[in-house]
Amino acid sequence: MSNPVRPTTQAVDISATRASAAPRRTVHRILSSRKAVISGAIILGLIVIAIAAPLIAPYDPLAPDPSNALSGPTAAHWLGTDDIGRDTLSRLIYGIRTSLIASFEAVIIAVVLGVGLGLLIGYASGLADRIGMRVADAFQALPPILLALVLASVIGTGLVNAMVGVGIIFAVSFFRITRGEVLVQRELLYVKAARVGGFRLRAILFREILPNIAPTLVVQGAIALGMALLVEAMLGFLGVGQETTQVSWGTMLNAAQQYQLLQPVMTIAPGLAITAVVLLFNLLGDGINESIGNDRNRSGRAKAWFVRSGAPSTSRPPAVVETTAASDPATLAVSNLSVVTGGEGGTELVSAVSFEVRRGETVALVGESGCGKSMTAKALMGLLPPGVAVSEGSVRVGGVELVGADSRTLRDVRGNRIGMIFQDSISSLSPVHTIGRQLSDAVRAHKRVSRKEARRSAAELLTLVGVPNAEARLSDYPHQFSGGMAQRVGIAAALAGDPDVLIADEPTTALDVTIQARVLDLLMELRDRLGLAVVLITHDLGVVADSADRVAVMYAGQVVEYGEVGSVFARPQHPYTQALLDASPGVGSRVEEMATIPGSVPPPWEWSSGCRFADRCAFASRACSTAVPLVNGVRCVRADELQLRGLRREGASSDSTT
């Protein structure tokens, strides 16, 4: 059970945290949710009122005043009085006390019991887990009110006892949630590392795992508080567990029943209060949930990506690299493409990138992560994340300009002219529909054909990408394909619109060597057979050497070297290309020390106006601090004088293939 290679880019993307600013921790995120903050503040206010009830309430909530019974709202009694003349407002205020104490009691019991057991049993799994889940199932079937009633009759009446029962019932859902989360966390590497570290069980459960699942539990806690409050009110209404010295909204409702017509305020006031507070707790839970959810989604794929509509800015004249083949539908011509984040004057993520791919050709974009390869690809597809837009330049597919095009043109191009595959392409398919359905839908979106024909095309697509037994596999769901097969299905989906241009962003990064080779072979065969123009994005120079005709080496958002793969690798002219070659294992003899590039790719906001590679370049000189243009496919002021070594051939022995 060895793990597939993980993405190199997204996982370690530190851009979100900007330099060394503190990471947005859960608390900060929650505080930035208006819903959570407002409802939280009101709840805090209620707690203060509950504590300060004797100071705030205008009357003793228990003192009858028969002369004033069933009064409506008056200046003396803002919300009127009840059947024996007790002040409704004061009773409401004292009722908050009862409600909150009761809810917190139940929820604290539930959390301590449920989370504790959930952690232990989830982590232990096996037999304990099976028994735990059976018991939980049995408990879950009981309505909380019923158990509270039973418990109250067993261990004695009183609100405290009743809420113990409610707490136990609620503990079951905390148990389930905790257990579920622990089952997930247990398999994560940091927990495995903790086990290998020899940590005690206690430390692993409470120090390592608990903080990571706490946000989910807090959400659950907020919602449970609301539910407990409701249960308390119901118990009060039923007249269970209440002592006469306690004021409860439920009891108030109960008393109001008979006088509903005489004095409606008596019913409305506690009714509204209960509804409002339950809602508040739900809002709080919702707000917290959303603010946590936002963070989780951030790593997922953004939904709406559009090239900024409206004309491209004209501050720099659009590049004039008109080519003879510009009208060939399978030609992708990118010139001076720049991508920015943060609107006008924002940070540039891709700077003036130009390259061209013709029918039957593969052009590779290569560079370390964070160099803007994926951002370039997304710009080509018109699929930029929100807040990111093309600021200038041009992208043409078969002569059609995409930058500034209206959304219909874009959609058309995206569906029919350009296809894209990712590192885990299959995850862009819906998990709930079969492959056959999704492929035929894609085919039908592109061509007017009958359902049956579309399905046949879908089967042909699968066969085309080398999925054995295609007909039968149409009824499988995405998750039923693994590794190389999944990637083939992803390729089939990208081909459903019969595109001319295929953009492949790290298509083999997650695959094993043998499967990687097969998928590359497939891509190249498809390229030849269907006459595709392929943009192959990778960080692996081996992939470039294997499959690309031309290569654009990218560094910090720019193309620093562009040319035929053979000549670029044999006689690189840019120090970064040379450094990448040197750092790749398998080139050169097995020297003890591998060549490295000091430091790392700077984040976009630190890109200098001079040569962006200067900080890490062994050849940097004073001349390098001025802006460096791309001249003859190289962006280095010293390109002519440097005699770079290129590939060290002697070690790259070809005899190992025999």
Added chain:
Amino acid sequence: MVDGVSFEVGESTTFGLVGESGAGKSTVGNAILGLAPISAGSVVFDGVDISSFGRRMPLWYRKAVQVVFQDPLASLNPRMTVRTSLRHVLTRHWPSLKRAAVDARIDDLLDRVGLQPHHADRFPRQLSGGQCQRVAIARAIAVEPRLIVCDEAVSALDVSTQAQVMNLLAKLQRDMGISYLFVAHDLEVVRHISNHVGVMYKGSMVESGPVDEVYENPSQDYTRTLLSATLVPDPAVQRLRREARTGRVHALSGTGAELTPEL
């Protein structure tokens, strides 16, 4: 899942384990780490059979055998700073260590793995992939282990970072005499770092021996297939390998890249 796998990792040497995913490389690593059960056979460390430990590994074994995983970000607790993570490891194995001494050790560890003292107060998310991996290595060497299982430890890194981390591992081996079980799917990486190598296929080890011997004169077809599928940044070599493998891939599976003539 895995059977009949035998090999030895000598003192201060590196044993590389290659093969496709699912071949059982990580399972072997996990068995040594006590993260996966051993049904038959034995893992003998310093003459002690670890299956005799029962469910809980003794602390001395935890101190002797450490791990560095593939995904550097995921292998650190997201809610702990680097300092906290390292401190927990140090105080677990040296409970009497004073706070100041712990901090001094942490500075020293960070220095050994090429990080700055200020990195101690960062959260994993604030570090790059390469830096996270250095932290994971710092955590592993914190206990002064004899063996580190490196499970695809450099696979998720960029080439330049990968080279940096490989150099770091080599340096630590020289300085501290640590042995590595180096699990990786990248044959060139394994070749660079290992003394001996084992090739795994479907749960068994089909070939093993000194690195140069296995790479230069593979005795098994499977090893040859793996080697021809390995990509090196040399277009000339790749042209040959591509020819070699397209022939072989077809012969092996028959489903490799059959194409229907028309879409």
